Amino acid sequence: MAILEILKLPDSRLKEIAEEVTAFDDELHSFISDLEETRLDGPAAVGIAATQVGRLQRIVIIDCSNTRKPVPNHGRLVLVNPEITEWDGFELGREGCLSVPDYTGNVIRAEKIKVKAMDPAGLASEYEMEGFEARALQHEVDHLDGILFVDRLVSRRTDLFQRKVYRKGGAQKT
């Protein structure tokens, strides 16, 4: 077990696209233990991606079971090769990041998502997530694609784009 060094902006490795995991071996499991220990070491992080410790592989951990106000969640999830397959709705929320110290800002994320992923043993499963947990997963999957939340910031004055006012065949005129 070891606490790994967190890469910080502007480290260029944070902008890289991570590779799929193909070997579900002891070395992977040992790395996952270190990654979890690293997540728990810092300020209360609900998620961490392998990219943040300089390992450019598609591995994330999220755990939304310990928020101030309880939110719907699946407990601690170690997700290998996660893939978001469906997005629904928009929600504005405040985010920070272990890789961007001393800064928080507003980001628009999908409200509900469906996720396909493997567990550390290589078994595939699917999840439906909403709200805070969906936000956490989107934040971590972004890391695997070389995207930080600061790349998605919106102004405090930005209104959410209200898709609901549009209907098939164009906006209704009143």
Next chain:
Amino acid sequence: MDWQMLTLVGEDQPGIVAQVTDALYQSGFNLGETSMIRLGGNFTIMMMVGSAQAQGDLTRQLAPVAEKLGLQLHLDPIRGALHQHRVPNFQVRVNGADRAGIVARVTGVLAVCGFNILELESDVVGTEQEPVYIMTIQGYSESTLESLEAALGELKAKDIDVHVSPIETLIG
């Protein structure tokens, strides 16, 4: 680094920020945190401006560009430093028909609750005949959601539509 707070106000036009910050850069000053917004069609900006070494009189060095752009300039020495961000844990939203005293009443209740306002924005929208007031506040308080709701609930009885919600900042 010693910081000063530079405030500039004037009629808005494209290119103000570029010209002002270029003048600061050419004079050897650094920028810290800044905030610019249009208020009632006016350009307004506040900037933390600092320099490692004494660079002379900033007011005099900015006078030409301020005069050219028609900006009122104000400069204050400040205490304070970078990396002092606090993360808000509550948001308060107010909206309704515009009338006198809304801000004072809402923020008065929050102050009694020990609520530290970190960001406040308010606007009068709607039409001239029917102005609508919108305010959002983000801040930090040790109080519980329930006690803030109870305190602000008294305003609802006075016809001020006010909502408080927790902000759970995601760190990932």
